[in-house]
Amino acid sequence: MAESLLQASRQRRAKAMTAAAGSAGRAAVSLLLCALLAPGGAYVLDDSDGLGREFDGIGAVSGGGATSRLLVNYPEPYRSQILDYLFKPNFGASLHILKVEIGGDGQTTDGTEPSHMHYALDENYFRGYEWWLMKEAKKRNPNITLMGLPWSFPGWLGKGFNWPYVNLQLTAYYVVSWIVGAKYYHDLDIDYIGAFRLLVLQIWNERTFDSDYIKVLRRMLNYQGLQQVKIIASDNLWEPIAASMLLDPELLKVIDVIGAHYPGTHTVKDARLTEKKLWSSEDFSTLNNDVGAGCWARVLNQNYINGYMTSTIAWNLVASYYEQLPYGRCGLMTAQEPWSGHYVVESPIWISAHTTQFTQPGWYYLKTVGHLEKGGSYVALTDGLGNLTIIIETMSHKQSKCIRPFLPYFNVSRQYATFILKGSFSEIPGLQVWYTKLGKPSERFLFKQLDSLWLPDGSDSFTLELQADELFTLTTLTAGTKGSYPVPPRSQPFPRIYKDDFNVAPNFADQTGVFEYFTNMEDPGEHRFTLRQVLNQRPITWAADAYNTISVIGDYKWSNVTIKCDVYIETPQTGGVFIAGRVNKGGILIRSARGVFFWIFANGTYRVTGDLAGWMIYALGQADIRAKKWYTLTLTIKGHFSSGMLNGKPLWTNVPVNFPKNGWAAIGTHFFEFAQFDNFYVEAMG
Numbered sequence: 001m002a003e004s005l006l007q008a009s010r011q012r013r014a015k016a017m018t019a020a021a022g023s024a025g026r027a028a029v030s031l032l033l034c035a036l037l038a039p040g041g042a043y044v045l046d047d048s049d050g051l052g053r054e055f056d057g058i059g060a061v062s063g064g065g066a067t068s069r070l071l072v073n074y075p076e077p078y079r080s081q082i083l084d085y086l087f088k089p090n091f092g093a094s095l096h097i098l099k100v101e102i103g104g105d106g107q108t109t110d111g112t113e114p115s116h117m118h119y120a121l122d123e124n125y126f127r128g129y130e131w132w133l134m135k136e137a138k139k140r141n142p143n144i145t146l147m148g149l150p151w152s153f154p155g156w157l158g159k160g161f162n163w164p165y166v167n168l169q170l171t172a173y174y175v176v177s178w179i180v181g182a183k184y185y186h187d188l189d190i191d192y193i194g195a196f197r198l199l200v201l202q203i204w205n206e207r208t209f210d211s212d213y214i215k216v217l218r219r220m221l222n223y224q225g226l227q228q229v230k231i232i233a234s235d236n237l238w239e240p241i242a243a244s245m246l247l248d249p250e251l252l253k254v255i256d257v258i259g260a261h262y263p264g265t266h267t268v269k270d271a272r273l274t275e276k277k278l279w280s281s282e283d284f285s286t287l288n289n290d291v292g293a294g295c296w297a298r299v300l301n302q303n304y305i306n307g308y309m310t311s312t313i314a315w316n317l318v319a320s321y322y323e324q325l326p327y328g329r330c331g332l333m334t335a336q337e338p339w340s341g342h343y344v345v346e347s348p349i350w351i352s353a354h355t356t357q358f359t360q361p362g363w364y365y366l367k368t369v370g371h372l373e374k375g376g377s378y379v380a381l382t383d384g385l386g387n388l389t390i391i392i393e394t395m396s397h398k399q400s401k402c403i404r405p406f407l408p409y410f411n412v413s414r415q416y417a418t419f420i421l422k423g424s425f426s427e428i429p430g431l432q433v434w435y436t437k438l439g440k441p442s443e444r445f446l447f448k449q450l451d452s453l454w455l456p457d458g459s460d461s462f463t464l465e466l467q468a469d470e471l472f473t474l475t476t477l478t479a480g481t482k483g484s485y486p487v488p489p490r491s492q493p494f495p496r497i498y499k500d501d502f503n504v505a506p507n508f509a510d511q512t513g514v515f516e517y518f519t520n521m522e523d524p525g526e527h528r529f530t531l532r533q534v535l536n537q538r539p540i541t542w543a544a545d546a547y548n549t550i551s552v553i554g555d556y557k558w559s560n561v562t563i564k565c566d567v568y569i570e571t572p573q574t575g576g577v578f579i580a581g582r583v584n585k586g587g588i589l590i591r592s593a594r595g596v597f598f599w600i601f602a603n604g605t606y607r608v609t610g611d612l613a614g615w616m617i618y619a620l621g622q623a624d625i626r627a628k629k630w631y632t633l634t635l636t637i638k639g640h641f642s643s644g645m646l647n648g649k650p651l652w653t654n655v656p657v658n659f660p661k662n663g664w665a666a667i668g669t670h671f672f673e674f675a676q677f678d679n680f681y682v683e684a685m686g
Contacts, residue, residue: 040416040463041373045366045380045390048423052365053277055381056310057145058300058356060086060093060317060332061282062133063101064151065108065542066509067331071320072129073338073505081485082335085345086317087140091483092345093332093352096361098137099147099281099313100130102178105514106152106539107546110325110587112510115154116178118534125181127516134188145361146188147313148178149235155537164540165210172213172220179226211244211251218254230256235281238263242270257281260309264405265299267307277310284314284348286403288329290438293347294400296332297393297436297471300355301377305369314348322509322664324556326587330403338507340492350436350447350482351471358389358434358475375412376466378419388425389475392417396468399438412468420461430454431462432478436471447482494555496684502531502677506553511590513549513669518676527566527630530676533669543588546612548578550593550668552586553682559662560685563635567667568676569602572627576601576670577677581637582663583612594660598635598644601670602627608644608655612668618642618655630678638685 062068074082085092103113114127125131137144153164157171164171182188214233221229233255234241245252258271259281267278280303286292296314303309319331329336332352335343359381366380376394396412421428433450437443453462453474464472473480500506508515508531518532533549561581569575576599583595593612600606606623610616623646625631634645643653665682669675 040418042418042420043370043372043378044368044420044422045388045425046368046422047366047382047425049367051382051384052367052369053304053308053310055359055361055363055365056277056279057096057361058312058352059095059097059099059145059147060314061099061101061149062130062317063099063103063108063113063149064282064315065101065106065113066111066321067109067316068129068133068318068320069111069509070322070338070507071318071335072132073507074335074343075338075341077485078341078343078488081488082318082333082343083136083140084483084485085333085349087137087144088483089141090357090479090481093349094141094356095137095144095317095352096141096356097145097147097311097313098134098317099149100134102148102150102175103128103130104150104152104539104542105154105535106541107512107543107588107590108151109327109543110321110509112152112512112514114514114516115539116181117174118154118514120156123177123181125185131182131186131188134182135186138188143361147232148175150175152542153540155535155539158540162540165213168210168213168216169220172217175217176220176224176226179221179229180224211248215250215254232257232259232279232281235259236261238268238271242268242274245274245276246270252276262402262404263303263307263309264407265302265306265309267309272308278308279311279313280307280309281311281313282315283312284402285316285327285330286401288319288331288334288346288348290347290444291399291401292330293351294395294438294469295402296348297351297354297438298377298395298400299402300351301379301391301393304365304379305371305377310365314352322552322556322586324586325509326589327403337491339495341489342491343488347436347438347446353447353480353482354434354436354471354473355391357480358473358477363389372415372417372466374415375410375468378417382425386424387476388421388428388431389473389477390419390431392464392466392470392472392474394466394468394470395438399469414465414467416463417466418461418463421455422460426460428455428476431474431476432480434473434475434480438469438471449480449482493557498554498680498682500680501529502680503529506531506680508551508553508667509586510549510551511586511593512546513551513672515549515551515667515677520676527568527676527678530568530678531667531680532676533674535672536674538672544591546591546593548612548614548668548670549672550580550583550590550612550666552583552664552666554665555684556664557662558582558665558684560638561636561665562683562685563665564632564679564681565667566630566632566678567600568630568678569600569625569627570674570676572602574602574670575627575673575675577675578666578668578670579633579635580612580666580668581635581642582657582660583666584660584663586664595663595666596635596637596642596657598633599670600625600631600633600646606644606646606651608642608652610657610659618657619652621652623651632679
């Protein structure tokens with residue numbers, strides 16, 4: 001009998017090898033449908049004793065900050081293709097959750113995102129691109145969960161302090177108005193009815209929480225008829241929020257989910273004692289190569305196994321910002337060239353698909369999940385209607401290091417794993433099989449469908465041969481698809497010659513301050529449409545915003561450039577603006593940016609500095625400049641020298657420049673002040 005079963009197993013292995021080429025063939029060979037092989041671990045999948053926690057979905061963050069900045073500028077059809085890879089069910093990442101930044105005008109990692117209320121009496125629900133992105137996500141997946149989270153806040157909420165909780169009612173009103181505006185102006189049903197469609201609103205990203213504010217927020221949500229909007233807190237660490245909830249019954253009642261960032265797959269006892277849902281509400285943050293993919297595969301399984309976390313959300317959704325900004329290419333996919341249409345469907349997209357295409361929020365984890373004997377892990381989920389999805393990962397330590405936190409060493413080695421189906425799953429006749437292998441290009445496969453695994457009559461078990469850095473999904477569902485489009489255009493650098501009169505979406509990336517399209521009613525002529533810096537007060541900051549405003553553009557490799565722009569200072573006496581080249585830092589590092597900065601001031605002076613802060617003065621002098629008048633500035637940087645012109649006439653020449661050697665072009669203002677820019681032009685010579 002044993003000999004005949006072994007022969008049958010060999011025949012199945014041969015058939016699988018024929019069906020799948022190369023390493024995928026080796027994976028198919030690993031589906032050994034008998035347990036008469038080398039000794040290995042045995043793992044029971046059983047629902048007889050009930051189920052585990054409810055699964056809440058896999059998602060990603062747009063924001064924190066400005067991580068989708070360049071996406072909105074992509075031409076069609078490439079923009080829609082990117083969105084399909086992210087959100088379309090059974091196509092790519094097929095995300096269950098989209099979390100967006102509630103723009104607060106401050107620098108929040110890779111740029112600033114505009115607030116819907118720059119000032120107390122100002123409301124505009126069309127600023128930025130997060131509204132557009134949420135609508136595009138909902139268009140593709142009407143059931144997607146939407147989340148909002150503030151990183152920074154407009155300065156008026158602080159009343160002179162860098163703190164959003166000076167007036168709890170005012171801050172709660174500000175946040176609730178964002179929810180109401182989403183519905184009223186964009187028909188985004190963030191007050192969903194049902195257990196799985198909800199907008200989860202978070203407190204303040206990675207900063208100190210205020211218990212009283214959370215209670216005020218809950219009361220205001222209820223007063224506005226938004227009882228279905230759930231609150232997640234505190235979007236930082238498990239403590240002290242968990243302990244505070246255990247000591248404060250009212251706080252425990254108003255918080256629906258405890259969310260932690262980068263928990264390293266572990267939680268704490270107090271968080272579990274609250275009996276609330278536990279989420280990894282921000283995770284990943286890792287370069288989207290195969291190591292990043294391994295990180296993502298490992299945490300998607302082990303966040304639940306080790307920490308009972310029922311949702312994991314990646315920062316960030318799509319790397320659609322200049323790559324040399326902090327955390328370049330740390331999105332699930334890369335789309336950072338709207339000028340060429342080029343994008344890359346990176347491996348984390350297909351790691352996501354292993355879970356998202358074969359589960360839905362509202363499914364349940366089995367209680368029988370855990371670690372494999374020789375490294376790796378497995379989870380299993382069910383819809384309670386007979387469907388079963390099993391996800392097995394064997395990511396090695398080297399192949400799955402996330403950017404944070406520190407990962408203690410562990411070993412993964414070749415092994416046989418036997419899975420035994422019990423309870424309502426014992427009669428399952430077969431499973432669909434999807435396979436990923438990370439690592440060497442010659443062995444690499446992403447989300448490849450293999451031959452179905454059919455269990456022999458009367459058998460309730462199967463054995464897999466597992467090697468390091470593999471990911472298997474075995475499922476009763478048949479709807480999975482590896483979606484594809486024709487190869488996008490090839491990668492191209494930013495155009496060497498670029499003109500912008502601000503009649504269409506620019507590729508500027510705001511790093512401090514907010515630069516918006518402006519219709520200049522006072523100038524119906526050449527400067528009717530301009531780009532205007534619109535903040536006159538420093539926001540409540542999340543990061544080290546500069547004390548000047550600045551927006552960057554172009555190719556970071558630019559060295560020899562000519563930059564030309566019309567500028568308009570609106571603030572008399574104290575106002576000032578600049579154009580710049582070779583700007584070498586952005587994002588959370590913007591305050592220390594170096595470059596060549598050409599400033600003019602309303603008091604009739606000019607200055608050339610080697611840094612944004614203005615400490616390194618290369619040249620200064622007097623010029624015929626005042627506020628409320630248009631001027632044309634020209635900056636030329638070539639080799640180790642720079643020159644500047646005002647209205648086409650030389651103002652300063654041959655100023656030595658030794659550092660930096662390259663960087664972006666930029667525009668900006670002396671402080672948080674109103675100013676306008678028009679007819680921007682750059683020509684890069686190398």
